Amino acid sequence: MALLSKKDSNLILDPLADNNPITIQVLGICSALAITAELKASVVMAISVLFVLGVGNVVISLLRNVIPAKIRIIVQLVVVAALVIIVDQVLKAFAYELSKTLSVFVGLIITNCIIMGRFEAFALGNGPWKSFLDGIGNALGYGVILIIVGFFRELLGSGTLFGIKVLGDPVAKTGLYALGYENNGFMIIPPAALIVVGIIIWVQRSRNRALIEEA
Amino acid sequence: MAINTEKNSYTVVFAVVMVIVVGSVLAFLASALKPKVDENQRFEKQQNILYAMGVNDNEGEGSVSFIPTSEVESEFSKYIKKQLVIEGTEVKEKQDAYLIDMKKQLSTIKSGGSAELPLLIGEKDGKEYYIIPLYGKGLWDAIWGFMSVDANMVVQGVFFDHKGETPGLGANINQRFFMDDFEGESILDGNSYAGIAVAKGNGDPLNENKDDNEVDALAGATITGNGISAMIKDALKLYKPYLETIRKK
Numbered sequence: 446m447a448l449l450s451k452k453d454s455n456l457i458l459d460p461l462a463d464n465n466p467i468t469i470q471v472l473g474i475c476s477a478l479a480i481t482a483e484l485k486a487s488v489v490m491a492i493s494v495l496f497v498l499g500v501g502n503v504v505i506s507l508l509r510n511v512i513p514a515k516i517r518i519i520v521q522l523v524v525v526a527a528l529v530i531i532v533d534q535v536l537k538a539f540a541y542e543l544s545k546t547l548s549v550f551v552g553l554i555i556t557n558c559i560i561m562g563r564f565e566a567f568a569l570g571n572g573p574w575k576s577f578l579d580g581i582g583n584a585l586g587y588g589v590i591l592i593i594v595g596f597f598r599e600l601l602g603s604g605t606l607f608g609i610k611v612l613g614d615p616v617a618k619t620g621l622y623a624l625g626y627e628n629n630g631f632m633i634i635p636p637a638a639l640i641v642v643g644i645i646i647w648v649q650r651s652r653n654r655a656l657i658e659e660a
Numbered sequence: 661m662a663i664n665t666e667k668n669s670y671t672v673v674f675a676v677v678m679v680i681v682v683g684s685v686l687a688f689l690a691s692a693l694k695p696k697v698d699e700n701q702r703f704e705k706q707q708n709i710l711y712a713m714g715v716n717d718n719e720g721e722g723s724v725s726f727i728p729t730s731e732v733e734s735e736f737s738k739y740i741k742k743q744l745v746i747e748g749t750e751v752k753e754k755q756d757a758y759l760i761d762m763k764k765q766l767s768t769i770k771s772g773g774s775a776e777l778p779l780l781i782g783e784k785d786g787k788e789y790y791i792i793p794l795y796g797k798g799l800w801d802a803i804w805g806f807m808s809v810d811a812n813m814v815v816q817g818v819f820f821d822h823k824g825e826t827p828g829l830g831a832n833i834n835q836r837f838f839m840d841d842f843e844g845e846s847i848l849d850g851n852s853y854a855g856i857a858v859a860k861g862n863g864d865p866l867n868e869n870k871d872d873n874e875v876d877a878l879a880g881a882t883i884t885g886n887g888i889s890a891m892i893k894d895a896l897k898l899y900k901p902y903l904e905t906i907r908k909k
Contacts, residue, residue: 516674520674527682534697
């Protein structure tokens with residue numbers, strides 16, 4: 446017996462590829478541009494969103510029959526905000542260095558459209574288990590893109606991965622740098638993320654033509 | 661029993677209960693994690709202070725690297741020999757003087773009260789470092805730091821940080837290429853405590869002249885730079901009486 450039914454596993458797999466929140470729905474672009482200059486920040490952001498969206502979707506789903514329709518957006522905001530504060534506090538306590546670079550963006554999770562979008566579109570109408578899977582799936586889809594972008598930006602921009610010099614030392618001119626290779630400073634700045642995301646969108650749509658919208 | 665979620669009274673009760681529940685969960689969490697967060701902030705301050713007296717893991721010309729958090733506590737007590745508090749003309753030792761909040765002290769002074777000014781004396785390789793805390797404002801928000809001088813009033817090292825300066829411009833005050841310029845600069849101009857100005861177009865971009873009381877400014881960060889100059893000047897005004905007593909003439 447499969448661990449998940451086909452329908453359930455689609456909830457996780459769809460957002461990873463053909464219904465990716467960033468490349469197909471074009472949500473959550475703000476944080477994808479802002480924090481992906483380093484792989485480490487991308488990974489932490491992905492994990493934070495995974496937590497917030499997974500737990501948040503379950504909470505909203507459990508409350509879906511008691512939330513007054515009139516104030517449902519406010520209730521959703523309170524749930525996201527509370528979870529984000531929890532993430533922020535935990536980071537401050539256990540990953541202080543990281544929390545200093547990330548605190549602004551962790552706060553931005555509150556306004557990340559993916560989260561409100563999944564609450565409104567899915568969790569309000571489905572049971573907790575399905576909502577949980579949907580939350581995890583979308584957060585993973587978001588995280589995968591973040592990590593891909595972070596990987597290329599850190600590698601090409603700083604010549605490092607997770608802060609480790611993988612291409613040699615640019616100052617001492619070892620490794621690739623001995624051959625005249627230079628880091629591309631452009632990759633560090635946010636517009637570079639747009640280009641990388643653009644290339645991912647291009648590759649994805651040329652592999653699966655069904656994704657191309659009619660003009 | 662189906663609840664009528666459309667009723668106004670229900671909406672109000674729901675909102676109230678939600679706020680109380682969420683509020684108490686967050687309050688509980690914040691107080692449970694507070695000791696850990698405070699400890700992190702204390703370590704950070706120790707790292708910054710040690711950085712200003714040249715105790716750090718910097719390699720070559722790259723980025724700022726502090727000594728690791730796991731070692732900072734023992735290194736701090738190894739290098740920092742005395743923690744002083746200057747109150748008017750009185751100077752006395754005080755435990756954990758480095759934790760004194762400069763912002764509070766400066767506002768006490770502004771309102772005419774007498775403040776406790778912390779000053780740390782560090783020792784490395786037989787040489788004494790007098791470490792002065794700095795606090796001021798940049799373009800958007802607070803900037804702060806530490807500056808260490810020797811008995812000749814020559815800067816041995818600085819550390820600056822900021823709350824919300826513009827990334828890529830003013831935020832670069834905590835980068836090596838800016839902070840390293842301060843090393844070796846004299847804060848004296850003749851006999852007056854002139855401080856060090858962050859100057860545009862001082863004709864000394866490589867910072868070879870160490871007696872001009874100037875370092876080269878950051879492009880695009882004029883107001884942050886002026887904030888640094890003012891912050892150093894203000895601190896020297898306060899610490900001048902004490903520095904006069906230790907200065908080698």
